[in-house]
Amino acid sequence: MxxxxxxxxxxxxxxxxxxxxxxxxxxxxxxxxxxxxSPFCDGSHKRAEDEASDARYKYVDGERRRVSLDFEE
Ligand code: FES
Structure with missing residues (x-):
């Protein structure tokens, strides 16, 4: 899942x-x-520091991808 x-x-x-x-x-x-x-911080949050507040991201195999804000229901 x-x-x-x-x-x-x-x-x-x-x-x-x-x-x-x-x-x-x-x-x-x-x-x-x-x-x-997890659940402990290992410093990986530094990769998220420059994310735009109006965007959504997904991290796949350590690579950041910007994804749509639209949802399918
Ligand atoms: S690695 Fe997630 S808050 Fe630090």
Whole structure:
């Protein structure tokens, strides 16, 4: 099954100090959907930083493609 998920974040969600495990230190959860180490941020969000706000993209095998905003129902 294939699923396309829309993300609007272009960076990680940083947890509050109360969420951080003393053993592991800082933790960043991926919100862009591009991390190869989900659910953790691996820095892949940098590829989304120059995306246009009025466009939709799909990443296929690491390559960014701009896709239509129209939906088929
Ligand atoms: S927020 Fe997704 S890789 Fe950083």
């Amino acid at each position: 294939a699923r396309e998920v829309t993300h609007t974040a272009t960076g990680p969600k940083m947890l509050t100090p109360d969420d951080i495990d003393d053993e592991h230190g800082d933790i960043a959860i991926c919100l862009c959907g591009l991390s190869e180490d």
